[in-house]
Amino acid sequence: MSDKRVTVIDIAKAAGVSKSTVSLVLQGSPLVNESTRTKVSAVMRDLGYVYNRGAANLRQTGSKTRIIGVVVNDLTNSFFAELAVGVDMVVQSAGFVQFLSNTSESIDRQREVIASMREHGISGLIVSPARGTAAADFKPLVAAGIPVVAVVRGLPGARISSVLSANMEGAIEAVRHLATLGHKRIAFMGGFANTEVFRERLAGYRQAMEDLGLGFSEDLVIASAPSRAGGVDAVGRAMAMPDRPTAALCFNDAVAFGACDGLRARRLEPGEDFAVIGFDDVIEAGTAVPALTTVAVDPQGMGRRAAQLLLKQINAGKPEPETIVTAVRLVVRESCGAHRGPVDVEQMRKKA
Amino acid sequence: MSDKRVTVIDIAKAAGVSKSTVSLVLQGSPLVNESTRTKVSAVMRDLGYVYNRGAANLRQTGSKTRIIGVVVNDLTNSFFAELAVGVDMVVQSAGFVQFLSNTSESIDRQREVIASMREHGISGLIVSPARGTAAADFKPLVAAGIPVVAVVRGLPGARISSVLSANMEGAIEAVRHLATLGHKRIAFMGGFANTEVFRERLAGYRQAMEDLGLGFSEDLVIASAPSRAGGVDAVGRAMAMPDRPTAALCFNDAVAFGACDGLRARRLEPGEDFAVIGFDDVIEAGTAVPALTTVAVDPQGMGRRAAQLLLKQINAGKPEPETIVTAVRLVVRESCGAHRGPVDVEQMRKKA
């Protein structure tokens, strides 16, 4: 039952070579004879040798553990699960492994898991900071030369790259789209005003409304829970207004679907008398739903993007310029009624 | 910019002690004087020392890396995301860290990530095996004395512990519950017959129906996509039957919610003329939905359970008896109509 691990020295002995030779084989060095290489490999297989990265890192200069730390604030939210999947994809195919931890929005836990990850010698870190995280918390990491990239939530002040969603730009795009369809009274539905994301999306809505000369009015901002039920509620209040809106930008997909539910109950096909666009936070992923135009913030894509950015920094040695990448996309999942249109705008922005 | 890492020897020098003393402090040994301990700790903080677990594991006997590998077949599915959260909870509070990888049902990827995890010296592995995984694939792991526990899908033949959901027992429980409410014609709705899970749940349904003397008929098994849309469809077909059923056990929560949607569209309050119970696979987690009785397979709970099992094995040295834990729970999220009832049955089973 091999309570004793087999080491390079064991396989060297068994293959009748020196341990250096074995080491060279391990690293695929071209300095080793083909016949000896195959022989050594065979012995490794036979003895069930497993490479010990811990030992390797110890010797190696720079401690390249090929471990990527991923810290998210709420893995229960499928947005972050998708994000982790995206990260995992590129991380795996680059031959790295992923440490994943969930902070549940606890800043203490965040500190703990990051400390733990450091002790394990992570090569880089991708983090969606818990609420209230200070930029200074990442000072030691970057000082130690460990690349860090922030996702979803930025860390203003910390000199690190981030991948954020362009909430404001997305909202503008969405409102413009509704305007080109002829809508004038466009509401903003769902969400609570105490989050950064809400403010950004609302700001985009407001700016677009003003730029288009449609004007901004508090009356058209209909707050509600950012859930399906909230959407039903919000659309109900919208329809009850004296001068009722004909379209709405919804805070997220749950609200949008709720709005559609509400419209359907009123025997209005979605998009017929009332057009709905929602930010797609993939809260309702996988649900079979009716046609809906969405502003997609692709979490998996964000994860991939973040991982790519991180790997680039890891490979490039240390000093990489701070980069901010943002992305949104206006998509029609299925066209229907007034939603039919030439929409599939992709927008990517980079700032140095 | 500390391009040079600080080591025990540095802090020993700075604190005027030997490195062993520092090591003892690190391990919280009681053999060290309180005054020196505080002094050493202070120096560690000042110099920004970070513990190097890699080096420690190398020296330590038994290679206790305190890394737990977690491999799931589909992290995109929120069931598994929840599972990972559950694992992470107990893993974190036990001072371990979690390697998480997604196989996307690819058996090759699974092999790769597990190999990679072994090289990193994981202390244990929790795996939801990709479809087609052979029990033999885990032979080397267990031979090396690394505890493995399977979740969600078992690995018959491999001598490892598992945490599975009691699909059959849950179905029986659910049908019994409907029967106590007076229902006689109870349908089984949703899902496709080609999965193990479907077979288990259907088997439970069948057995309960027969045991209760209600009889089993293929007519009452209404297959459909395991989605919300599938539920709408299925309930439609059920209502169109000549001798229509008055209740249904649904394959999962999505189907159940779809069924409720369908009933609502027909102006039937759920539970009024037609009672619905669904297996809760948390596909529709977070959605605000109407009252529904569900058979809950709590993924987070399964994760926690699996992690506990694993940690027990890790702490207990090696030879732990193979354990199979299964759990389901019948719950009412919110009572409504005919669903009102004394239901909150928990059922746990262990087999040695």
Place this chain on the structure above:
DNA sequence: CTGTTAGCGCCTTCAG
């Protein structure tokens, strides 16, 4: 209670 001496498993010169 503290210091000294050996390595853990691997990778890197540096000579053969």
Place this chain on the structure above:
DNA sequence: CTGAAGGCGCTAACAG
């Protein structure tokens, strides 16, 4: 192309 040393950062025995 291969072998012989040395050391990465830490801990395990022992001595003091």
